[in-house]
Amino acid sequence: MSDYKMPIIEPTIDYTKVPPINxxxxxxxxxxxxxxxxxxxxxxxxxxxxxxxxxxxxxxxxxxxxxxxxxxxxSIPGLEQEHCKESNNVNKNDTSKLEEVEVRNVDEPDNSEVDSKDEETKVQSAAKDPRYEKYLKMLHVGVPKQAVKLKMEQEGLDTSVLE
Structure with a gap:
């Protein structure tokens, strides 16, 4: 400290008498x-x-x-035929699920019955829709579901169809 010509400040020193720093x-x-x-x-x-x-x-x-x-x-030609067979199976499963939903909804209020029917018809129409065809094919080949959802969102399509 003495090298810089600064006084050592102790608690007993009056600060008004200490010169300011340059x-x-x-x-x-x-x-x-x-x-x-x-x-x-x-x-x-x-x-x-x-x-x-x-x-x-x-x-x-x-x-x-x-x-x-x-x-x-x-570009794979065989996938389209397998996809059509699979979509037919999916449609059959969807109709059987729709029948089960109708049986269950007899005891429920009318508005939930309409909602579930709308969802089922939405899934059926999406399976037939050519816009969703390539995404279902991607899932069939083994592309991760999250990647397919992301691609669908990029193109502005409804991702709830995959559920």
């Missing part, structure tokens, strides 16, 4: 602090932007590979 020195400390803080924040922002850019590139590659996979799946 203003140039105080300003240089503040400037040093500000420049180092700004440098750190700039490096941090750059690092964050680089990571976001990397993740964006990875996401674009993933989307591109998903598009390639979809095109490969659509």
């Amino acid at each position: 203003q140039k020195r105080t300003v240089s400390f503040i400037n040093h602090f500000i420049t180092h803080t700004v440098t750190f924040l700039n490096k941090f922002a750059l690092c964050c932007e680089e990571r976001l850019f990397e993740f964006e590139n990875k996401l674009q590659k993933l989307e591109a590979s998903l598009e390639i996979l979809e095109s490969r799946l659509s």
Whole structure:
């Protein structure tokens, strides 16, 4: 401390008699602090932007590979026939479920019966709808359900059909 010509402050010293710190020195400390803080924040922002850019590139590659996979799946001719057979089986199962729902809904109020019928008809119409055909095919081939839902949401389709 004596090297800097600063007095040692003790509790018994009157602070009014202690000379103030040199203003140039105080300003240089503040400037040093500000420049180092700004440098750190700039490096941090750059690092964050680089990571976001990397993740964006990875996401674009993933989307591109998903598009390639979809095109490969659509090029397989045997899947369409199997899908039609499967959709017929699904329709038969849906109608049997619809009959079960109708039997159960006899004791329930009318509004729930209408809701369940609407859902069942929605599922049946979606199974026949060509827009949903490729998504059902994707599920049949083994594409994860969550990925199919995400793709459906991107194209603005109802994902509750998959349930």
